[in-house]
Amino acid sequence: MDAHRVVVVGGGILGTMHALEACRRGWEVVHLEADAGPRRASVRNFGLVWVSGRAAGPELDLAVRARELWEQLAAHSPAVGFRPDGSLTIARHADELALMAEAATQPDAAARGFELLDADGVRDVNPSVRGEQLGGLRCSRDAIVEPGLVLGALRVTLEATGRYRWLPRHQVVDVGTAGGGRPVAVDQLGGRHEGSAVVLCIGDRLSGLGGRIGAALAAAPLRKCRLQMLQTAPAHERITTALADADSMRYYPAFDLPGRAGLPEPAATTSEAGMQLLLVQRAAGGLTIGDTHTYDEPFDFAVEERLYDDLRARAEAVLGWPLPPVVRRWAGVYTGVTDDRIYYRTTIDDGVVVVTGPAGRGMTLSPAIAEETWEELTR
Ligand SMILES: Cc1cc2nc3c(=O)[nH]c(=O)nc-3n(C[C@H](O)[C@H](O)[C@H](O)COP(=O)(O)OP(=O)(O)OC[C@H]3O[C@@H](n4cnc5c(N)ncnc54)[C@H](O)[C@@H]3O)c2cc1C
Structure with a gap:
């Protein structure tokens, strides 16, 4: 797909990371958000970039990549508040400490930065x-960002590219096809936002969209x-x-x-x-x-x-x-x-993609998820 314009729907962390990745690749971005400002999961979370708990294999690999990307992002946008502080899980019973000891000797313990402490x-x-405690498990790879600041800080970075337009109070109700077969997102007032691609990062707002997207979301796991x-x-x-x-x-x-x-x-x-x-x-x-x-x-x-x-x-x-x-x-x-995927990404029509469902790991994984979406879109 040629570099053109993308319409990103949803101003949470997934939408914002997708916008950022698009701008980084030279695309123009129109970014639509239903509310006056994002007020859902992406601003209500802990801001934990949490590598320690991820499942071994692809999920851990994605989290490690995401943490690397967060660190790079923070170098350009220090206001996201990235702190590589790590975490401690505290044991107050011997059986808890025993499970930590087991985790600390798994083959991927080093990738998580695990260290068993007394x-x-x-x-x-x-x-x-x-x-009172018996010891704990340190994870030096865990990090912290500031959920109340991240989205605003990243939008400042986006605006500085000169290729980004932020449109709050624009709720997308459907995605249709414009002349030439390009996708077009239609907002609640009938406004039409056309691009080479439409990426919907709509979080938990799974109803309210019509047509094929509404139908796909209703059946999604x-x-x-x-x-x-x-x-x-x-x-x-x-x-x-x-x-x-x-x-x-x-x-x-x-x-x-x-x-x-x-x-x-x-x-x-x-x-x-x-x-x-x-x-x-x-x-x-x-x-x-x-x-x-x-x-x-x-x-x-x-x-x-x-x-x-x-x-x-x-x-x-x-x-x-x-x-x-x-x-x-x-x-x-x-x-x-609800299945064994790490998150949900589906292509509804040519150039129309829905990305949601990372559960309690969305803040962590968002930059790596955006990277994967763009690799797929531009393949
Ligand atoms: C309490 C809590 C704690 C958490 N802690 C962590 C944590 O520490 N670490 C971690 O990795 N993850 C954590 N998570 C998970 C993480 O916050 C989410 O996975 C992530 O924020 C999801 O981002 P999102 O962009 O998909 O969704 P959202 O943040 O819900 O953003 C979606 C946005 O899209 C907008 N939107 C929806 N539909 C439309 C439409 N039709 N048109 C226009 N705009 C639309 C919405 O208004 C919203 O602003 C936590 C979640 C919660 C709730």
Whole structure:
């Protein structure tokens, strides 16, 4: 396909990374966003560039490539707030530490930057961890970006190319064909946006599009997940790594090892609400803490306080000191594939592609996913 103009639909991280990759390849980009500004999963997440938990093989390879791309992007757009801080998963039971030891001896442990630490080693790496613990698993490849800043920072980079047009409040309702067979995205007011390609990165907004795209999405192997999150006021110390508790090993495929069966019986709330602790300090000092996982739609419109009680207790158990006051609470929804793909990309018509479904790894993988889409589009 010749370099021309692409219409990217969706101003979240996937749409923005696709726009960036297109501009990098010399394309003109028209970027449409339904809302006044992106307000969905891409601004509600932890900002974890999370290599540690990925499944061995293609998923880990994609995450390693994505992390490399994030680092390169951050060199041009420092406002994304990339910090190569790594992470620590904390063990409070011997069986948790045993699973970490097993993970740390897998053939791909070096690619993840895994290192098994005893309790003193944990405190050396992260002196903020002052709760009771037996040790932990360090992942030096994990990194952090600032979800509240990334999209704006990348749009500044895009605008500087002179080949980029950002159109918020433009909801695409259909994609048709213009003269010459080129695809055209049609917005809610009947505006037509023509390109050599239309790339739809619509996140969890899977209904509302008509025609073949609506039909394809209705049959796609995708499901949504809703998560509860909170943020505290700034902490009075710099927390040197992202933190996770050992319940995270119940979910991340990297820990799908024989020792997982030996993990202690989960607490009732953990099973019922799919809970784990992830904790990231924002550049401005506050702590982003989550999360929960619910799959049953329609989702609750409210957030549940008892789950926040559980999250706060988990964080304080790991840190060993009282959290600063909670200042913000929210829920977010992402879309994930239900088959064994890493994410969902499908070509609906010549030059019309839908990309969504990276689940809880979309922030991490987005630059590498965009690279793969463009390799396919320009093949
Ligand atoms: C609470 C939470 C925590 C998470 N933590 C992490 C993490 O730490 N690390 C990680 O790797 N991943 C994380 N994720 C997952 C990650 O945030 C998502 O996978 C990713 O943001 C999805 O990006 P997206 O661009 O596909 O979707 P979105 O962010 O939903 O963006 C889609 C955009 O498209 C727009 N849109 C939709 N339909 C149309 C249309 N028809 N016309 C125009 N615009 C349209 C929407 O308004 C929206 O702005 C988390 C997700 C959540 C919810």
